[in-house]
Structures are given as structure tokens and as C-alpha cells.
Amino acid sequence: MDAVLDNLDTFRQGFITTLALTVVSTVLALVLGTLLAAMRVSPVPTLRAAGATYVEVVRNTPLTLVFFFAVFVLPQLDIRLSFFVFAVIAVTVYHAAFFCEAVRSGINAVGVGQAEAARSIGLTFTQSMRLVVLPQAFRTVVPPLINVVIALTKNTSIAAAFGVVELTAVATRLANANSDAVIAIFLGSAVCYLALTLPSGWLAGRLERRVAVAR
């Protein structure tokens, strides 16, 4: 227990890195995923095919491999960024595919009539997506979206193996240094992850109830 309390500051820094990685990647992945979902339902066949290919390739590739690509292949293309940014790229690219599929199921649930009605009163495809279809789609997909957010939070731990000193990396280092307190150290890191994921679950519940009223 002392090993945890003595290193609270190191834990705090790891926690903040994990939090930053989670929040930044979630926002970017949600935007990219929504764009991909819009592509997958667009009237342009090339866009549909591109969206479908992205999803199929990315979601069937292990996240560790995606990390390898970001961390080892991008520098060879003369793209030099910090390990943190590479981690953001890997986590974003991977989870965008899952966000895409969740949002797409919501778009399909809205019904084609809504988009057609929007088109017939003068909206372009992009406007009808942005103003009519997506606002309604998000209401139906809060629970699956939160599932992806929770998975994303936990998946950031893979960044530990790629040079990012986040929660899992901190826990591993401390455990190596204090072999007598391994259990306490990993329990401490588990508590930190719970502090991130449990509020997501609560938020999902609250959003769902609010949306149920507005519908």
C-alpha cells in the first residue's frame, strides 16, 4: 500500500496522460466515425465503397498492429511526432470504425423518409444529414456509443508498450521497482480506470433517460 501512496504523484501523471489520450481520441474518433457513417449511407458509390473498406480493414486488424503502423511505419514516411500523438492516431483510427458502425445503425433507424423529406424541402444531402438525420440518430445510439468509449478507454493501455507513459506504463514500472507491492499497484491502476469508465456508464444512463423524454 505504501508503494502506491509514496508514488501518488507518478500515478497522477499517468492518470492524466490516460485521461488526455482518452478524451482527445474519443472526440477525434467520434468525428471521423460520423464522417465515415455519412459516407457509408451517401448516394455516391465511391464514398460508400471507401467507407465500407475502411471499416472492414480497420476493425478486423488487432489494435496492437495499428499501433505498430503508427509508431514504426509513419516515421519511415518522414512523419515525426511524439509517442503521445502516434498513440492518439492509432486509437482514433481504430475506434473510428466502431463509432462509424454505431452511428450508421442509428442513421438506419431514423428511416429514409426523414432524409427524403429534408431533400424535398430544399436541403442538400450534407444539410439533411447534419440537421435532420444525425441529431435523431445520436439519440438512438447513446448506449452503443458509450460502449465504444469504454472500450477505447481501456484500449489506451496498449500505448504503454509504445513509449507513452500513461497509467499502465506507470503501474508496470512501479511494480518492477516494488516487487513486494505488485497487487496493490495494479489494484491502484484498476481503480483509476474505473474512475474513467464508471462515469461514462452513468452518463450513458442519464443521457438515455433525457433522450427518452425528448422523443
Added chain:
Amino acid sequence: MSILVRNATRRFGDFTALDDVSVEIPSGSLTALLGPSGSGKSTLLRVIAGLERPDAGSVEIDGRDATSLPPQRRGVGFVFQHYAAFKHMTVRENVAFGLKVARRPKAEIRARVDELLELVQLPGLADRYPAQLSGGQRQRMALARSLATQPSVLLLDEPFGALDARVRKELRAWLRHLHDEVHVTTVFVTHDQEEAMEVADRIVVMNHGRVEQVGGPRDLYEHPANAFVMGFVGAVTRLGEHFIRPHDIEVRRQPNGTTSEAMVERLVHLGFEVRADLVLHDGQRLAAQLSRQDAEELELAQGQIVFVRPSRTRQFAEAPAG
């Protein structure tokens, strides 16, 4: 504004929804596309709206080729059978939406929406959500929404199909009224011949993806081009090659040489009219329509033997389609 559809064909896989259809819809008219399900009437309407692309053929709206224009650039208003109300917006927001997206001044939008809500008789419900409206109210809101951007053409796809019979009747009369006030070229799809007859001034009868006949309600009823139209726009009985309307059957108590014997199988009282279901001696069935007075004078009763003679029949060159 007039609409001209030329040689439009649309296939869905093996199914031909539109088979080389050409139709002209004059400016300012109220036209019904009438036909059974699968006849292509909705597809034709969606081709006019741009929601469906024809595989071949062209669409002209107001003299301008619109075949490759997306729906938002055709100047059409579209009303759906299931309203397609924007559920996340209030009635006012729904109606104002097209104008808001077109970036019209706020004061103008407000005035136009108020005027439209007045027109569709929903002024008190502006701040409700669609879920808080009845079906008839929702459809009137959808109508106001489609009229807001001042379309040159108003298209309605089975607009009253999801409503109960009483509301449907009300809205029919109301649509007729609205058209007399607004004069926008209107096309609506229906499978209900009574609705088409009551509301439209021109009817396009469709079957199997083709146009069978175009004409006024009375025209179609009195001069049907073929057996299908005759059967679809009114009740009809077929005896051999002859097609007979139920009110074109003379019923007598005594034979007169030209009559056939029949038995009254059932009498149905429909307010002013009485329908007698008859069975001829050879087992063929025939429905005769009489006024209540005639039925009383003949003292018709179930099981009675009467003598009938068609006063007017029609024959068509070809066998009825479908």
C-alpha cells in the same frame, strides 16, 4: 407549373415499376395517380420529385429538363404517407425549417409560418412536438412544411392512407379546398377510386407500370378505355363479354321476354341505395343497385324470384388485364 414525363422506365431488379410511361400534367391542375399496389403510381410520383431516378426517359417541370436535378433543386413539395415529421423539432420549427435553411430573414419566416399554420388550421399547436399531435394534425403540419418554400409543384404520396376513415374524408374535402385557394399544381397518389373521383379534376389510371387512361372523373366512369379501367373506377359485374355497372340493371317482378330469371340472395341497405346480390339460373352472380324507393315498390326480399335485364353493357376488344 406543368409537368411532362416522357417515356420513363424504372426497374427494381426483375420488377418493372414503370414501363415507358408518358404523362402530361397541366399547370394548376389537381391530378390523381390511381392504381392498385404495384402499379407504379408511387414510383412515378417519386420520379417527378427526383427521389427516384428513371432508368430511361425524361422529366420536365415547367418546360425545364429536370431529369438529372436532385430533389432540392426541383422546386417540389413532397408529402409522405407516414408524414415524415421531424420528430426532434416543434411544429413551428418543422414548418419553418426549409425557410431557415434557405437563410430567409427571421421576420419573414415568422410571418410565413403563421400564415401557413392558419391555412392548415393548426395555429394553436405551434409549440407542440409531432408526437403530441394526432395523425390528421401531423399530416396537415407536413403539408404546411412542404408548402413553406413555395414549391411550384406539390406531390402527395398516399397522403391520407394512414388515417382513419372519418379523418380521411375530412382531409379530402380540405385538400380540395386548399387547392382552390393556393392553385399550386398538385399530384397525389391513391389506390382509392372514390378518393380520386372526389378530389381530383384529372385522373391518371395506372396498372402494371403503364398508364391505362387519363381523364376527368366522369370521363373515366362513363367512357372507360378498357376493362381494367371500368373495373377499377367503379363496381362492375362481368357476364361473358359484357361488363355491367350495378345501376344499369333493370329489376322487374314479371318477365317480359328479354329478361332473365334471378333469385335475390341478399339485400344490403346502404342509406339511400339498396344493393341486391342476385344469382342467375345458371349460377352466375350479379349485383344490382336500386334506389330505396324502387326497392320498396318492388317489395324486394331475400329469396325472392325476380326478372332482370341489363339496360346498358359494355364490351372491350381485349381481355381485361390482371
